[in-house]
Amino acid sequence: MSTVLTIAGKEVRDGMRNRWVLxxxxxxxxxxxxxxxxxxxxxxxxxxxxxxxxxxxxxASLTIFLVPLIALLLSFDALVGExxxxxxxxxxSYPVARWEVVAGKFLGHTAxxxxxxxxxxxxxxxxxxYAAPGTGTGDWQAMGALIASSVLLGAVFLSIGxxxxxxxxERATAAGLAIAVWLVFVLLYxxxxxGYLAATEGKGLSAEAFGWLLLLNPADAFRLxxxxxxxxxxxxxxxxxxxxxxxxxxxxxxxxLLAWILVPLVLAQLVFHRRQL
Amino acid sequence: xxxxxxxxxxxxxxRYGGRAVVQGVSLRLAPGERLALLGHNGAGKTxxxxxxxxxxxxxxxxVRVLGRDPAEAAGDVRASVGFLPESVVFYxxxxxxxxLRFYARLKRRPAEECRALLARVxxxxxxxxxxxxxxxxxxxxxxxxxxxxxxxxLLLLDEPTTGLDPELRQSFYAIVAELKAQGTAVLLSSHLxxxxxxxxxRIAIMNMGRLVGLGTLGALRExxxxxxxxxxxxxxxxxxxxxxxxxSLVLERVPGELGVACAxxxxxxxxRAIAGLxxxxxxxxxxxxxxxxxxxxxxxxxxxxxxxx
Numbered sequence: 001m002s003t004v005l006t007i008a009g010k011e012v013r014d015g016m017r018n019r020w021v022l023x024x025x026x027x028x029x030x031x032x033x034x035x036x037x038x039x040x041x042x043x044x045x046x047x048x049x050x051x052x053x054x055x056x057x058x059x060a061s062l063t064i065f066l067v068p069l070i071a072l073l074l075s076f077d078a079l080v081g082e083x084x085x086x087x088x089x090x091x092x093s094y095p096v097a098r099w100e101v102v103a104g105k106f107l108g109h110t111a112x113x114x115x116x117x118x119x120x121x122x123x124x125x126x127x128x129x130y131a132a133p134g135t136g137t138g139d140w141q142a143m144g145a146l147i148a149s150s151v152l153l154g155a156v157f158l159s160i161g162x163x164x165x166x167x168x169x170e171r172a173t174a175a176g177l178a179i180a181v182w183l184v185f186v187l188l189y190x191x192x193x194x195g196y197l198a199a200t201e202g203k204g205l206s207a208e209a210f211g212w213l214l215l216l217n218p219a220d221a222f223r224l225x226x227x228x229x230x231x232x233x234x235x236x237x238x239x240x241x242x243x244x245x246x247x248x249x250x251x252x253x254x255x256x257l258l259a260w261i262l263v264p265l266v267l268a269q270l271v272f273h274r275r276q277l
Numbered sequence: 278x279x280x281x282x283x284x285x286x287x288x289x290x291x292r293y294g295g296r297a298v299v300q301g302v303s304l305r306l307a308p309g310e311r312l313a314l315l316g317h318n319g320a321g322k323t324x325x326x327x328x329x330x331x332x333x334x335x336x337x338x339x340v341r342v343l344g345r346d347p348a349e350a351a352g353d354v355r356a357s358v359g360f361l362p363e364s365v366v367f368y369x370x371x372x373x374x375x376x377l378r379f380y381a382r383l384k385r386r387p388a389e390e391c392r393a394l395l396a397r398v399x400x401x402x403x404x405x406x407x408x409x410x411x412x413x414x415x416x417x418x419x420x421x422x423x424x425x426x427x428x429x430x431l432l433l434l435d436e437p438t439t440g441l442d443p444e445l446r447q448s449f450y451a452i453v454a455e456l457k458a459q460g461t462a463v464l465l466s467s468h469l470x471x472x473x474x475x476x477x478x479r480i481a482i483m484n485m486g487r488l489v490g491l492g493t494l495g496a497l498r499e500x501x502x503x504x505x506x507x508x509x510x511x512x513x514x515x516x517x518x519x520x521x522x523x524x525s526l527v528l529e530r531v532p533g534e535l536g537v538a539c540a541x542x543x544x545x546x547x548x549r550a551i552a553g554l555x556x557x558x559x560x561x562x563x564x565x566x567x568x569x570x571x572x573x574x575x576x577x578x579x580x581x582x583x584x585x586x
Contacts, residue, residue, distance in 0.1 A: 002382070002385075003383060006379065006382040006383060010368075010379055014368070014370060017370055018370060085366055086362070086364075086365075086366035087366050087367065087368060089332070089362050090360070090362055090365060090366070090367075090380075090423070091383075092330075092332055093332065093355060093358075093360040093362070094355055094380060094383040094384060095351070095353070095355040095356040095383065095384065096355075096383055097351070097352065276293075276332075276333055276334075277327065277332050277333065
């Protein structure tokens with residue numbers, strides 16, 4: 001375990017030192033504050049939802065675009081980059097198992113994403129709650145769930161990034177694949193689903209099949225979890241109907257995210273284990 | 278007795294995509310022995326080292342390092358082995374000390390050892406500087422420091438002295454000599470032949486994946502059967518007389534000097550003949566075949582032309 005922690009610690013220190021954490025945290029805080037104060041301005045005070053609940057809805061959308069991108073940028077290089085530069089050869093000549101390298105990097109990178117998300121979104125949440133008193137416990141719960149699930153979503157795309165990184169021979173290939181993965185999961189998957197539903201006038205899929213299809217995309221699982229999970233948010237998000245119809249509850253959605261972390265990570269380890277240096 | 282050897286390779290083979298990179302390599306390395314692995318780039322030296330570390334699995338034959346199979350007991354083997362890869366690369370953003378500390382943690386060694394090692398390789402003053410600012414020689418010294426972590430029983434050094442200036446090379450080999458005294462087995466690959474002559478116990482010559490020569494330099498010379506050369510300084514006017522007496526042994530004649538060559542087994546006889554010439558000869562110098570010549574005779578091509586490329 002100490003080997004995994006040593007490697008994780010190195011990744012965290014690297015992230016702190018090259019100001020990656022600082023830049024990402026600032027970016028997330030700035031976007032979150034912008035969405036919180038500009039995006040909710042038109043809702044005024046005659047809406048039942050509290051301001052923090054509104055913010056949670058906006059931040060969930062922001063997370064879907066931003067966090068997978070950040071995670072893929074961090075992970076696509078993690079294995080193939082070290083192999084290409086030559087640092088992996090020396091690292092693996094130490095009493096270090098290959099799974100420990102993968103696990104250590106995953107742990108370190110997840111910690112970096114957690115720091116950026118907790119601080120970035122936390123600052124925005126505190127600012128919103130301060131500006132609009134009357135924020136209830138439910139709102140804070142929704143915010144907490146948002147931050148925790150954002151970190152999970154980040155971990156999912158870290159895992160996918162390591163899998164890409166273990167499969168390819170060159171960094172450039174991994175970078176291209178990472179962009180493709182981001183496009184597919186964040187944009188194209190939903191577009192395709194929407195297109196299919198429109199073409200079949202909504203009759204092409206049962207509600208149940210639709211629910212399962214959403215689980216197959218971690219970004220959708222994340223969206224559904226945050227927009228339907230908490231009562232205060234549900235009302236504002238206009239998702240009250242959806243969640244009752246959807247075949248999948250919050251536990252299944254969490255399960256889907258965890259599976260999306262574990263499966264690519266294990267596959268990445270299996271591929272990396274067989275790689276000849 | 279076999280398990281007392283630090284390294285035992287038997288019929289080792291490795292193919293990459295149908296091409297044999299290493300084939301039928303067998304050799305042993307005893308504790309405290311320094312073995313030089315010579316060969317062109319692509320001769321299979323690095324692959325042999327990687328197999329000793331369990332980083333590459335052999336297709337044929339067996340490897341035993343410190344009595345274990347490195348593919349099965351990789352952790353245990355690597356804990357007692359130090360490795361310096363060819364043109365070592367470090368994480369640029371870390372300082373020299375942080376780098377060494379990172380690797381020390383992976384080998385479960387204390388921080389004091391890092392400070393001591395940095396002092397030993399002469400990097401104390403640069404310990405707090407980023408590795409990105411290091412010169413090639415400094416990186417190589419840091420590379421040696423990390424290889425020495427945990428007092429390894431086997432040291433694998435891949436082209437360790439490339440990029441080092443002569444002074445650093447001296448101190449490098451001084452450290453290797455100390456390790457030998459402590460019983461560490463050292464395997465080092467190089468293409469700088471002349472510097473290896475007095476600094477290794479045995480030499481293994483690899484060519485296109487095969488071990489084509491193995492032994493002490495003397496034994497290899499004998500095996501190669503290369504001629505021993507003599508350079509005679511001759512008193513003015515006596516050159517013709519000397520050349521007559523030595524007959525067909527004479528290779529070349531320049532004013533005041535004669536070049537003579539003979540098979541190694543005839544060396545003493547020729548020396549006696551030269552001594553018998555009495556005052557006709559001013560001085561004699563015996564030139565044994567150089568490591569370059571020996572290398573070329575085993576591989577069919579000289580090593581030096583590529584070393585400069």
